[in-house]
Amino acid sequence: MSARDQFFNSDGGTAGIGLGIEIGESSTSQVGRGVYNATTVPMTNASSWRNGQTNTATKTTPTAIATTTASQLVAVKQTPLESVAEDEEDLDQMDALSNLPPRDAVDIEFRDLSLTVKLGFNRGEKEILHNVCGKFPGGQLIAIMGPSGAGKSTLLDALSGFKTTGVDGSILLNGRRRDLPSFRRMSCYITQDDRLQPLLTVSENMHIAADLKLGENVTYEEKERRIEDILLLLGLYDHDQTLTMRLSGGQKKRLSIAMELINNPTVMFLDEPTTGLDSSSCTKVLELLKRLTSQGRTIICTIHQPTAKLFQIFDQVYVLSAGNCVYQGGTQKMVPFLHSVELPCPMYHNPADYIIELACGEYGFDKIDTLKSASENGSCLTWFNDPGSVLRAETLMRKHPIPRRKKNVSMENTSFMNQCSVLLRRGYIKARRDTTMTHLRIIVNIAVAVLYGAMYDRSGREGSRVLDNYNLLFAILMHHSMTTMMLTVLTFPIEMTILIKEHFNRWYSLKAYYFALTLIDLPITLLSTLLFTVIIYLWSYQPLEWVRFWMFFAISLLIVFVGQSIGLIIGAWFDVVNGTFLAPVLTIPMMMFAGFGVTLRDLPSYLKWGSHISHLRYGLEGFIAAIYGLNRGTLACDEAPYCHYRYPKKFLEEITMRGDQFWKDIIALCVMMFIFRLGAYIVLKAKIKSIR
Numbered sequence: 001m002s003a004r005d006q007f008f009n010s011d012g013g014t015a016g017i018g019l020g021i022e023i024g025e026s027s028t029s030q031v032g033r034g035v036y037n038a039t040t041v042p043m044t045n046a047s048s049w050r051n052g053q054t055n056t057a058t059k060t061t062p063t064a065i066a067t068t069t070a071s072q073l074v075a076v077k078q079t080p081l082e083s084v085a086e087d088e089e090d091l092d093q094m095d096a097l098s099n100l101p102p103r104d105a106v107d108i109e110f111r112d113l114s115l116t117v118k119l120g121f122n123r124g125e126k127e128i129l130h131n132v133c134g135k136f137p138g139g140q141l142i143a144i145m146g147p148s149g150a151g152k153s154t155l156l157d158a159l160s161g162f163k164t165t166g167v168d169g170s171i172l173l174n175g176r177r178r179d180l181p182s183f184r185r186m187s188c189y190i191t192q193d194d195r196l197q198p199l200l201t202v203s204e205n206m207h208i209a210a211d212l213k214l215g216e217n218v219t220y221e222e223k224e225r226r227i228e229d230i231l232l233l234l235g236l237y238d239h240d241q242t243l244t245m246r247l248s249g250g251q252k253k254r255l256s257i258a259m260e261l262i263n264n265p266t267v268m269f270l271d272e273p274t275t276g277l278d279s280s281s282c283t284k285v286l287e288l289l290k291r292l293t294s295q296g297r298t299i300i301c302t303i304h305q306p307t308a309k310l311f312q313i314f315d316q317v318y319v320l321s322a323g324n325c326v327y328q329g330g331t332q333k334m335v336p337f338l339h340s341v342e343l344p345c346p347m348y349h350n351p352a353d354y355i356i357e358l359a360c361g362e363y364g365f366d367k368i369d370t371l372k373s374a375s376e377n378g379s380c381l382t383w384f385n386d387p388g389s390v391l392r393a394e395t396l397m398r399k400h401p402i403p404r405r406k407k408n409v410s411m412e413n414t415s416f417m418n419q420c421s422v423l424l425r426r427g428y429i430k431a432r433r434d435t436t437m438t439h440l441r442i443i444v445n446i447a448v449a450v451l452y453g454a455m456y457d458r459s460g461r462e463g464s465r466v467l468d469n470y471n472l473l474f475a476i477l478m479h480h481s482m483t484t485m486m487l488t489v490l491t492f493p494i495e496m497t498i499l500i501k502e503h504f505n506r507w508y509s510l511k512a513y514y515f516a517l518t519l520i521d522l523p524i525t526l527l528s529t530l531l532f533t534v535i536i537y538l539w540s541y542q543p544l545e546w547v548r549f550w551m552f553f554a555i556s557l558l559i560v561f562v563g564q565s566i567g568l569i570i571g572a573w574f575d576v577v578n579g580t581f582l583a584p585v586l587t588i589p590m591m592m593f594a595g596f597g598v599t600l601r602d603l604p605s606y607l608k609w610g611s612h613i614s615h616l617r618y619g620l621e622g623f624i625a626a627i628y629g630l631n632r633g634t635l636a637c638d639e640a641p642y643c644h645y646r647y648p649k650k651f652l653e654e655i656t657m658r659g660d661q662f663w664k665d666i667i668a669l670c671v672m673m674f675i676f677r678l679g680a681y682i683v684l685k686a687k688i689k690s691i692r
């Protein structure tokens with residue numbers, strides 16, 4: 001049977017067993033037996049409950065259930081892997097899982113956690129989390145639930161360290177204050193949207209992740225083994241040659257998890273891992289996460305409103321309402337909890353749905369206050385599955401040794417050189433397959449060169465067509481500047497989302513990323529600019545002198561680089577919509593200052609500064625120097641009886657350009673390129689910081 005089939009045929013034994021326990025325990029509990037039986041029994045078999053069929057569990061006496069489920073509980077606790085894998089396929093997956101080294105469970109606790117955001121200039125602040133407390137014991141699958149806007153993602157961001165600005169309160173790991181750099185080394189964050197490289201296959205994505213996330217001392221065989229195990233475990237093994245963009249939503253979600261599993265994190269944060277998936281894929285993803293917790297990992301997910309079937313997969317739930325905790329405890333204990341506060345879950349109602357309705361204020365806002373005080377805004381541990389086993393911070397501290405202090409250890413697992421070489425390899429694969437950034441760019445350069453060539457045929461040699469040629473030079477300038485700028489503005493925001501995720505998960509440093517980004521684009525920029533230049537230069541009959549050709553090419557190349565750097569600054573800071581508006585709007589003044597429409601001499605004195613900051617001015621001046629400078633001789637005058645610009649000098653005088661400023665233009669463009677590149681790096685860094 002294929003790995004995929006193995007994955008999809010697994011029956012989620014853990015969840016079922018967990019459910020049995022819940023019913024048994026609750027059936028014998030003292031609180032509201034009538035309501036409790038009615039509401040929890042359906043969870044044993046969600047579909048039969050929905051269909052209104054009688055469930056066998058309902059006919060079982062409470063004592064019988066208690067006996068059965070108690071023995072299941074023992075089985076789960078003592079031999080989790082064996083009891084989870086109920087058939088051969090499961091056991092195969094468990095094999096793969098057992099090759100991932102188990103982790104020492106990390107207990108996460110937070111006290112009086114609040115998070116405040118600034119609303120903008122003069123608009124004050126907004127507190128999103130209001131002194132919430134909570135405890136997430138290690139080795140459990142925990143759901144953060146709540147209505148939309150309750151603060152689930154914000155809590156996840158604060159706990160994972162993704163957000164640090166405006167966070168107040170304490171976060172403890174095994175009883176000690178969280179040291180963020182160390183915590184980031186043992187945890188990972190999987191975002192709601194799948195930020196994956198679409199043009200890489202599953203296998204390539206996994207190999208890149210392994211090469212970046214595993215130390216350089218890990219052998220090739222070890223990496224291969226780990227990749228194979230993870231792909232097998234996640235049911236992606238049969239798809240390892242599929243391009244990521246062709247994967248289904250559920251497969252993409254699993255690939256996101258697979259890539260972060262490579263370095264075996266102890267704590268995993270997942271923002272809405274089930275959003276956008278069908279119910280079967282949701283179940284599979286959550287069952288997979290449940291399996292991962294059996295090895296000591298603590299997995300915390302936000303989830304909107306799980307179905308009864310999904311709900312019972314979790315060990316523990318943390319429910320938020322408008323930034324306050326309204327329930328914290330075991331999934332099985334939610335119904336007794338609601339009963340204890342005299343808000344019993346109605347018959348045939350999914351408790352998860354009911355508590356969300358309560359948290360939304362559908363039954364009155366006073367109920368939210370009741371729940372908040374009953375759960376002590378997250379401090380109350382009474383409703384944990386096994387409150388007796390929940391260790392206090394002091395006990396945890398004593399149990400876990402003081403971690404060794406790591407000074408000056410880089411956040412990344414591999415060296416700068418390794419990061420650069422892996423990123424260059426990834427960039428090369430992407431560039432080969434990228435229809436926009438590579439193929440389309442080359443095609444557009446050839447097509448535009450042919451079009452301009454046809455329009456301005458022979459304009460470069462004719463004295464009577466000097467003005468046409470001047471127009472051509474300006475059109476070339478705009479083409480080089482705008483195409484690369486707009487391409488970057490349109491594509492970089494998507495790349496940026498991937499960068500934010502991977503950089504936070506410590507795949508690479510920003511320096512390595514930026515270095516690779518700059519280098520990887522060089523060959524394609526050189527090739528497309530060279531093709532364009534050769535075609536237009538020859539077709540428009542520019543002077544056939546090597547020195548002029550290379551001067552022309554050098555200016556073209558620098559303009560491309562400057563345009564690209566400006567695009568990078570805009571693309572890094574703004575989204576596609578704002579960027580698409582801003583880029584042309586900023587280019588127009590640069591065009592006006594270039595000396596094309598209004599000569600540099602005629603520019604008002606108070607606007608002269610503009611021409612010094614316009615890259616298009618240096619570009620145009622450089623082109624003019626290449627074509628009409630270097631004391632170019634008399635032009636041919638074969639096409640018209642009157643030849644106004646027979647002498648290039650006359651033309652230069654008229655446009656107030658000297659034709660001997662080539663090196664000054666080159667230096668100015670180089671300085672601009674350097675400043676804009678550096679600016680783009682600073683903007684990138686600032687953007688990443690501002691998000692956090």
Ligand SMILES: Nc1ncnc2c1ncn2[C@@H]1O[C@H](COP(=O)(O)OP(=O)(O)OP(=O)(O)O)[C@@H](O)[C@H]1O
Nearest residue numbers: 117118126128146147148149150151152153154155
């Ligand atoms: N930077 C911010 N500025 C202003 N308000 C913010 C900011 N970030 C979050 N909020 C607000 O905080 C609240 C909680 O947001 P959060 O994204 O955590 O909610 P959520 O529970 O995850 O919602 P959903 O399930 O819809 O994703 C929302 O009302 C949101 O508008």
